[in-house]
């Protein structure tokens with residue numbers, strides 16, 4: 244397998260000897276260092292020939308083509324389908340022409356140990372003077388055919404790769420998961436893909452088809468962003484995860500029911516009571532029941548006069564729509580020293596309200612009180628809001644409910660252009676006793692939606708106070724289609740011949756269905772953007788899948804490389820080439836895995852400076868994971884020996900050494 248060729252003649256280290264050419268053979272042999280590296284560092288003492296022109300004519304002819312070289316003539320298929328030499332047979336001896344077709348050794352018998360001396364034309368070998376390393380249990384399929392490793396290697400911490408299914412008798416049975424390389428699920432650390440199998444070809448269902456990895460890039464072209472999740476998305480997700488876990492060490496907020504670790508999300512200095520009739524607060528809290536984080540809205544000093552009022556939240560729990568903040572529960576509490584109403588909803592980290600997004604004042608004192616003049620909201624964003632809220636209203640009205648509060652401070656932006664109606668259901672509890680008819684409330688939802696878009700398009704929370712002026716602004720900045728849509732929403736009754744009632748002569752019903760039909764074209768556009776966004780996220784997910792695959796491989800390599808404790812104390816199960824007292828990490832396949840680690844991570848340039856080339860690392864690790872036939876030259880740390888080894892052999896070495904570790908771990912644990 245590992246073939247070595249030496250530096251200075253007679254050098255022999257770490258079980259790898261350098262074959263020494265003798266007599267005529269050396270005089271007329273071209274140095275392989277030159278073939279591979281382009282130069283030989285031992286040129287002064289090396290007995291091989293370094294200048295091709297110095298080769299004798301015969302040897303020279305082998306290396307070069309010139310105008311006298313015979314042209315290449317492909318074999319021609321005979322009528323019976325077999326390949327027959329045509330004119331070639333005339334040029335070579337009949338014996339040679341009738342020679343058997345060459346069959347690579349490894350194809351003759353898949354069960355045999357792969358040929359470790361397979362001769363490469365360029366790396367032809369002299370008689371090997373050292374013992375080859377042969378992995379004991381390599382049989383092209385299972386590292387441990389006896390299956391003992393499978394039992395020994397059972398890891399209770401690994402995710403089981405079997406899917407439990409219920410048989411007709413009600414008993415649990417294990418169904419085979421076709422996507423798992425180890426269908427028994429018993430092998431050690433089955434969280435490693437293919438932990439106990441060796442595959443010569445990549446498993447295509449494990450690889451994301453992102454095309455070739457970028458290699459041969461210049462230094463300045465290589466950035467981590469080329470390979471991993473985009474920087475913006477990474478920061479966004481990490482920020483959300485950090486914010487979601489944030490707690491205040493000396494918080495005076497009490498735990499409420501099963502909710503603990505309360506953090507107040509309200510940063511507003513001035514609280515108004517106009518919307519609910521009560522001062523409201525929003526907290527982030529963790530539930531001890533399921534460990535999830537929720538948002539709790541508290542209405543201070545709320546007195547529940549009717550038991551049924553709080554039950555009006557029940558139907559809201561069934562509203563499951565992407566544009567509504569999901570409601571989970573409602574209860575009253577005295578934990579704050581008053582009687583408070585608590586509404587439990589989904590928590591969306593780092594979200595802000597449309598009011599915060601669009602009506603924020605400039606922080607500079609001289610601009611105090613002024614809206615951001617530059618923030619003209621693109622029309623597509625407004626249509627996005629309209630479509631999302633229309634979809635929310637469709638779900639809400641369809642459940643026999645009304646949103647009742649569609650106002651900029653109660654619509655959350657949870658990610659870019661993604662909005663959700665917040666604070667639904669609260670007015671149903673608060674105004675339970677003096678509620679208006681549902682049809683009226685639902686019609687009002689559409690009116691509030693018109694007002695919301697009017698205010699955002701005008702960049703002003705009070706734009707609805709002067710509708711004519713605000714509509715003029717929309718006329719100047721947006722299409723007639725948007726203007727007509729807002730007008731339709733704001734009008735108490737639908738009028739004929741509006742975009743939302745395209746052909747009708749009679750007034751159309753003013754409900755959410757009519758509205759949705761009127762904006763169908765915009766819904767198609769928004770839907771298409773959503774699909775594109777989903778595609779982008781899937782591509783990103785695919786890239787991260789690659790990263791996790793590489794991470795698993797790295798973890799495995801690090802388990803193996805330079806393990807000190809296995810050196811003498813623990814008998815190594817396979818122990819093919821070593822006695823138990825020999826250094827496990829320094830012998831057999833572990834030795835060239837160590838050199839491989841140096842090759843991947845510890846490369847230096849011509850001046851001895853470290854090379855930190857991410858593309859090189861990923862390239863090597865991907866080839867290792869795929870078990871490529873490509874060969875690489877691994878140089879010993881003393882630079883005296885070179886091992887030529889294929890990624891396929893390295894991969895087999897990783898699997899075998901890892902199985903050794905699993906077995907040693909289980910044996911010693913008894």
Ligand SMILES: Nc1ncnc2c1ncn2[C@@H]1O[C@H](COP(=O)(O)OP(=O)(O)OP(=O)(O)O)[C@@H](O)[C@H]1O
Pocket residue numbers: 508509510511513514515518523524525538568588589590591592593594595596598599652653655665666
């Ligand atoms: N479900 C939620 N998930 C995450 N954050 C939320 C959630 N609900 C509200 N918030 C955060 O709490 C902040 C305060 O919300 P709230 O509804 O009280 O708005 P407000 O601007 O304070 O309005 P008001 O003046 O009516 O109290 C929001 O800006 C938002 O950042």
